Amino acid sequence: MxxxxxxxxxxxxxxxxxxxxxxxxxxxxxxxxxxxxxxxxxxxxxxxxxxxxxxxxxxxxxxxxxxxxxxxxxxxxxxxxxxxxxxxxxxxxxxxxxxxxxxxxxxxxxxxxxxxxxxxxxxxxxxxxxxxxxxxxxxxxxxxxxxxxxxxxxxxxxxxxxxxxxxxxxxxxxxxRPQEEEPPLLRDLLPPQGRLLLVCPQDGSAPRGRLIMPQVQAIRDALDGDALCLVATDKALGAALNSLREPPQLIVCDSQVIASVAAAVPPDVPLTTFSVLMARLKGDLPLLARGAAALRGLCPGDTVLVQEACSHHPQADDIGRVKIPRLLARLAGGELHCRLLAGRHWQDYDAVSRPRAVVHCGGCTLSRRQMTRRLLTAQRAHLPMTNYGMAISLAQGVLERVLSPFPEALAAYREACLDLNARAGHA
Ligand code: SF4
The missing domain is CATH 3.40.50.300 (P-loop containing nucleotide triphosphate hydrolases)
Structure with a gap:
């Protein structure tokens, strides 16, 4: 089997x-x-x-x-x-x-x-x-x-x-059977036997005794691509960098520690997050990058849909219920109405609440096709959509850096920012 x-x-x-x-x-x-x-x-x-x-x-x-x-x-x-x-x-x-x-x-x-x-x-x-x-x-x-x-x-x-x-x-x-192939998770970003460093914090929110799915997938994809893969926690990042004779050719870290990792890693070392990799694997990275840019236009009182693809028991500092609403409020400069929609099934957008954007989880339990369908539904409703990790990188001021390994997505993000600025200038 x-x-x-x-x-x-x-x-x-x-x-x-x-x-x-x-x-x-x-x-x-x-x-x-x-x-x-x-x-x-x-x-x-x-x-x-x-x-x-x-x-x-x-x-x-x-x-x-x-x-x-x-x-x-x-x-x-x-x-x-x-x-x-x-x-x-x-x-x-x-x-x-x-x-x-x-x-x-x-x-x-x-x-x-x-x-x-x-x-x-x-x-x-x-x-x-x-x-x-x-x-x-x-x-x-x-x-x-x-x-x-x-x-x-x-x-x-x-x-x-x-x-x-x-x-x-x-x-x-x-x-x-649809013939489309999923893009690789990361192996195309490295030369043969390229040096990869994965930063995987193992704090209280990490599941006990195992790695989360994107981390496991990254290790497997690196091995499939013949890469040399080093895995460390954020606490051991300095030691991991020092242990290498040459710098890594790619660093991938958990979005929740992106600010400290970006500060510790030299600017010429390519750096991205598991969320960005998952966004590319599961859907349309340039579209999600444009969705992230739209979050810069949020105003206090706006409604944002926070969507999770499966239900879980909320934790004390739950990402969908606490952390994402908090950082969106920081971006908007005041409190927002964040509605959490959790569950395997996609819910119709409630036009009455006039949401301004959707911030979706990484969708690790969804297939590429299922995630693409969600993106299309949002697009048809003229709703910008991005994912948790990209919203976190935006709020930490490092989104351009984590998109740098993906020039098309970076260009889409910059273009959307220019559109937003132009609209704000006309308002
Ligand atoms: S599908 Fe979403 S909510 Fe469920 S485990 Fe994956 S990232 Fe978390």
């Missing part, structure tokens, strides 16, 4: 009406009774997840969702939950019982298109005659372009469905 981390797994959403065969498909694909199957419509009441290896795709998460045609007050809530799953999926399968294609499927196909999620149709047929008929229809039979792939199979066996019966579904998923 691969140890691929969750954000790197292909997220496959199974959608359709109640009793269309979504749970049977989920069980058939994983060869287990992962999802409860029964002839009673609406057996799946919450999305069910199955983390697995699916040949030939590799590591995946299957998301089996409640029926899209559920009725009543509770049913509407289940449908809403199904639709929220759209934010998470990389590809979607619309499962039909026989050839039943109607309003729920049409509406779903429109939503998937709007969200830019590649999707295909799986026709779950009751008998051979239905199979023949479905094969003859093709996607055009459902008023969809021929480019939408279609798989026809019989799933009534659920987990005991013969593997061969699913070959068409696997082929369909291979066709749907």
């Amino acid at each position: 691969s140890d691929a981390r969750r954000p790197q797994r292909l997220h496959i959403g199974l959608f359709g009406r109640r009793n269309a065969g979504k749970s049977s498909l989920c069980n058939a694909l994983c060869g287990q009774d992962a999802a409860l199957v029964s002839p009673v419509p609406g057996t799946t009441t919450d999305p069910v997840e199955k983390v697995m290896e699916l040949a030939p795709l590799g590591p995946v998460v299957l998301l089996d969702t409640p029926g899209l045609d559920d009725a009543g007050e509770l049913g509407a809530q289940r449908v809403a939950r199904s639709l929220r799953t759209l934010e998470e999926v990389d590809v979607a399968l619309i499962v039909l019982e026989n050839q039943l294609w109607g309003t729920p499927e049409r509406d779903l196909a429109a939503l998937l298109k709007e969200a830019d999620v590649p999707f295909g149709i799986v026709c779950n047929c009751r008998d051979e005659a239905a199979e023949q008929a479905a094969r003859g229809l093709g996607p055009e039979g459902f008023a969809l372009p021929a480019s939408v792939p279609l798989a026809v199979c019989r799933l009534d066996g659920g987990a005991t469905t013969p593997a061969g019966a699913l070959d068409c579904v696997r082929e369909l998923l291979v066709r749907l």
